[in-house]
Amino acid sequence: MLKFIKIMVKPRLLVTRFAPHAQQVAEKLNEQGIFSIAQPLLKIEEVEHPVSIFHKPYDIVIAISCNAVxxxxxxxxxTWPNARYFAVGKATQLLLTTKIDQSVFIPETDFSSEGLLALPMLQQLTNQTVLILRGVGGREFLRDQLILRGASVDYYESYQRVAIKLSRSTTAHKWQQQAINGAIISSIELLEQLIKITAYEDQRWLKSLTLFASSERILEYATNLGFQKTVLLASISNQELINYFTDEGSYDRD
Structure with missing residues (x-):
């Protein structure tokens, strides 16, 4: 059973989200007295398709991220399809709603592929056609499970993630000089990139940080890599991140 204990150490945060979200969150947190450094680790590049598949009819469209939308x-x-729409998280739901002007369904609490698959409307999908909006690469879990439930599934991969070049010899040293003690992580790919750009001699320090994420899967992955202090957030949206650190404080899990 998970136990949450309020910690007394004031958070000093590394915000690894994509630009401009990292800068926006860090700026707001700093305004509230929570020291934060914006450090995007990956950047987004558009992937153009010579022929759009949006002209095809779909019963269900699932958006994985705001970038996908x-x-x-x-x-x-x-020319959005006339379909039922789903999103993995609240921020993606909000953005997609503004684009299509209709309701978008999301998981009740677990904002992940697993949470999405638990929705009653996605249990029986015989002869249903599904379009998943996402970036290049990623897990095949959602697609595979939808196919097992009877659906035919297409991807529309409109962007890709590209690593930002950072110095392995100096980057972590700068963070240590700023007394960083926590990091906000929004994907396993970002966590892997964070580890990759941290020199071997700084790995122990890195794994002493408290990791904040809105996905149990990310935190379990981090724990398996040697991170011992992890915090499950309700959401990774900008405003809810700010609310968490300014209204509730930070929590350590043991």
Whole structure:
């Protein structure tokens, strides 16, 4: 059973989200007296498709991220399919709602592929066609489970993640000089990149940080890599991150 204990050490945070979200969150947290450094580790590049698949009929469209919504909207030129729409998280739901002007369904609490698959509307999908909006690569778990439930599934991969070049010899040293004691992580890919750019001699320090994420899967992955202090957030949206650190404080799990 998980136990949450309020810690007395004031958070000094590394915000690893994509730009401009990292800068926005760090700026707001600093304004509230929570020291934060914006350090995007990956950048987004558009992937253009010569032929859009949005002209095909779909019963269900699932958006994995805000980037998937933004770049898909740019490429489909307001020709969104007449379908039922789903999103993995609250921020993606909000953005997609503004694009399609209709309801978007999300998991009740577990904002992940697993949470999405638990929704009653996605249990029986015989002869249903599903379009998943996402970036290049990633897990096949959602697609595989939808197929097992009877659906035919297509991807629309409108962007890709590209590593930002950072110095392995100096980057972690700068963070240590700033007394960073926590990091906000929004994906396993970002966590892997954080480890990759940290020199071997700084790995022990890195794994002493408290990791904050809104996914149990990310935190379990981190624990398996040697991180011992992890915190499950309700959401990774900008405002809820700010609310968490300014209103509730930070928590350590043991």
């Amino acid at each position: 933004e770049y898909s909207d740019k490429q489909c030129k307001n």
